[in-house]
Amino acid sequence: MDTECLAQRQDISSMIYLDTLLFEQITSEFKKLMSKGAMTSSLNVTYDWFIKFHEYIQNDDRWEVMRNIVPISVQDIKDDPDRITEEHQKAIGTIQKSLNGRVRDYVTLCFRSFIKEALGIPTNFIHDPTLLEEIKEIGFTKLPDLQDEQLNKIDNFLRSQTIYGGDNQEDLTPITLDDAKAHHLGHIQTEDLINSIDVLYAGTDPVFLSIAENYMNHPVIITNIQSWWSFPGHKEAKNAQFFHLDLDDYRFCKGFIYLTDVDQNSGPHCYIPETHKFDTILEAYSNASDKDEYINWYTETLRKTDEDCRHYLNRDFENITGKRGSRLMVDTSGIHKGLLPVEGKRLILQFLYAQTAYTHSPVELIPFSSFITDQPEHIVKHFEHPTVQYALQLFVDFSA
Numbered sequence: 001m002d003t004e005c006l007a008q009r010q011d012i013s014s015m016i017y018l019d020t021l022l023f024e025q026i027t028s029e030f031k032k033l034m035s036k037g038a039m040t041s042s043l044n045v046t047y048d049w050f051i052k053f054h055e056y057i058q059n060d061d062r063w064e065v066m067r068n069i070v071p072i073s074v075q076d077i078k079d080d081p082d083r084i085t086e087e088h089q090k091a092i093g094t095i096q097k098s099l100n101g102r103v104r105d106y107v108t109l110c111f112r113s114f115i116k117e118a119l120g121i122p123t124n125f126i127h128d129p130t131l132l133e134e135i136k137e138i139g140f141t142k143l144p145d146l147q148d149e150q151l152n153k154i155d156n157f158l159r160s161q162t163i164y165g166g167d168n169q170e171d172l173t174p175i176t177l178d179d180a181k182a183h184h185l186g187h188i189q190t191e192d193l194i195n196s197i198d199v200l201y202a203g204t205d206p207v208f209l210s211i212a213e214n215y216m217n218h219p220v221i222i223t224n225i226q227s228w229w230s231f232p233g234h235k236e237a238k239n240a241q242f243f244h245l246d247l248d249d250y251r252f253c254k255g256f257i258y259l260t261d262v263d264q265n266s267g268p269h270c271y272i273p274e275t276h277k278f279d280t281i282l283e284a285y286s287n288a289s290d291k292d293e294y295i296n297w298y299t300e301t302l303r304k305t306d307e308d309c310r311h312y313l314n315r316d317f318e319n320i321t322g323k324r325g326s327r328l329m330v331d332t333s334g335i336h337k338g339l340l341p342v343e344g345k346r347l348i349l350q351f352l353y354a355q356t357a358y359t360h361s362p363v364e365l366i367p368f369s370s371f372i373t374d375q376p377e378h379i380v381k382h383f384e385h386p387t388v389q390y391a392l393q394l395f396v397d398f399s400a
């Protein structure tokens with residue numbers, strides 16, 4: 001069978017793939033933060049997490065193969081901390097390229113066992129089985145809307161934040177909302193977002209966490225929090241406004257909240273159903289007349305055209321519209337984009353729920369005491385839960 005043949009052809013150990021751009025961005029931020037001498041940064045959390053993980057796989061023979069997939073030792077990490085990101089990034093790309101579900105399941109099981117057995121973090125939240133089934137089957141699901149009171153608090157906070165123009169997070173030019181329209185996107189910085197307890201609550205809201213942890217089958221770590229405006233008035237799409245897939249971790253999903261009404265014209269998130277499954281990608285491989293060209297398109301073409309997606313995948317695109325307050329959970333390892341708005345701007349808040357602690361841009365941690373004082377008891381209880389603290393460990397110092 002074609003699929004069998006592809007899995008064999010793509011020998012996992014012989015392929016080296018590194019998302020150089022992402023790797024360089026993350027390591028340069030690590031270095032910036034280190035040179036500032038940040039006392040409590042998420043760097044420490046990342047190192048601790050990986051040192052424990054690598055000790056775990058050394059001491060348990062079930063994970064012998066894992067040692068070859070990520071061939072670094074605890075000593076290597078201590079000598080050269082950047083290798084954490086480098087080696088894991090390489091392994092993620094290699095698994096994605098191999099389209100080998102068995103290898104990915106094995107790796108995922110290894111991380112799951114580590115989190116549950118070695119770290120002892122409990123899963124917590126009851127999920128809606130219909131929604132879980134939907135994201136498993138098609139790659140995304142719409143969740144119940146955020147309630148008005150919470151929505152308004154987040155909205156007010158986001159609208160009071162500095163916006164940085166440019167089309168990616170690195171262009172740090174503060175501008176007004178009006179000026180920002182000259183760009184495709186206007187970002188609010190993660191460092192600013194984490195000052196809001198409402199943002200932190202929204203990311204760990206049981207509605208999101210229940211689906212994320214049951215989709216991944218273990219407690220999740222939030223490795224990125226982002227918010228940005230997308231503006232109309234541009235002729236051409238740019239960057240993530242073209243179809244692409246994310247390689248943010250071995251397994252991950254993203255929670256989105258629309259802060260503006262999003263219709264067909266105001267830049268809805270667009271997803272090609274079932275492309276998060278290797279089986280779908282392998283089926284398209286079987287159907288492709290030029291198999292090398294197809295594999296090259298899937299694995300190497302960063303920005304994919306609508307025409308190519310239609311040609312290779314032969315599936316409808318789904319534009320996910322929704323009013324202000326809509327929430328989605330999406331496995332963006334499937335093929336997706338944010339449509340270029342034609343009319344009307346879109347404000348979005350996004351959380352990345354990951355399996356490991358490695359692909360985040362480090363920030364200085366917010367002391368827990370600085371935002372929890374004077375909060376009502378149910379909020380305090382929420383943030384005291386180990387699953388919530390585990391999810392937020394790259395942003396909040398719960399010991400301070």
Ligand SMILES: O=C(O)CCC(=O)C(=O)O
Binds near residue numbers: 246254268269336337
């Ligand atoms: O803007 C969107 O809807 C999608 C952005 C995107 O590609 C992502 O968050 O991974």
Ligand SMILES: [Fe+2]
Binds near residue numbers: 240244245332
């Ligand atoms: Fe994306």
